[in-house]
Amino acid sequence: MMYISEFQTKDVVNVSDGKKLGNIDDFDINVTNGKIQAIIINSHGKMLGFFGKDEEFVIPWRNIVKIGEDVILVRMNRQIEGLDE
Known part of the structure; x- marks a missing residue:
C-alpha cells in the first residue's frame, strides 16, 4: 500500500524525452x-512566485510506465498532449 503523500514527493519524468515534468499536486479519482x-x-514556471505562468498537466493513469x-515514469508525447514548453 502507498499513501498519497508518498506519491507527491516523487519526481515525474517523461520517458519519451527524459524531462522532469514536476511533482504530483492532485489526483483525478x-x-x-x-x-x-x-x-x-x-x-x-514562476520565478519566486512572481514571473511566468503555472502549467497544469493532466496525465492519464494508463500513461504511467x-x-x-x-x-514516476510516464510516457507522454508532448506535442500531441499539448505539453510544449
Missing part, C-alpha cells in the same frame, strides 16, 4: 469505483 484516473502535475522509489 473516479468516485464510483475509487480508482485513480489521472495524476495532475503543476509545473511551476513505472512507479519507482524516487520517480
Whole structure:
C-alpha cells in the first residue's frame, strides 16, 4: 500500500524525452469505483512566485510506465498532449 503523500514527493519524468515534468499536486479519482484516473502535475514556471505562468498537466493513469522509489515514469508525447514548453 502507498499513501498519497508518498506519491507527491516523487519526481515525474517523461520517458519519451527524459524531462522532469514536476511533482504530483492532485489526483483525478473516479468516485464510483475509487480508482485513480489521472495524476495532475503543476509545473511551476514562476520565478519566486512572481514571473511566468503555472502549467497544469493532466496525465492519464494508463500513461504511467513505472512507479519507482524516487520517480514516476510516464510516457507522454508532448506535442500531441499539448505539453510544449
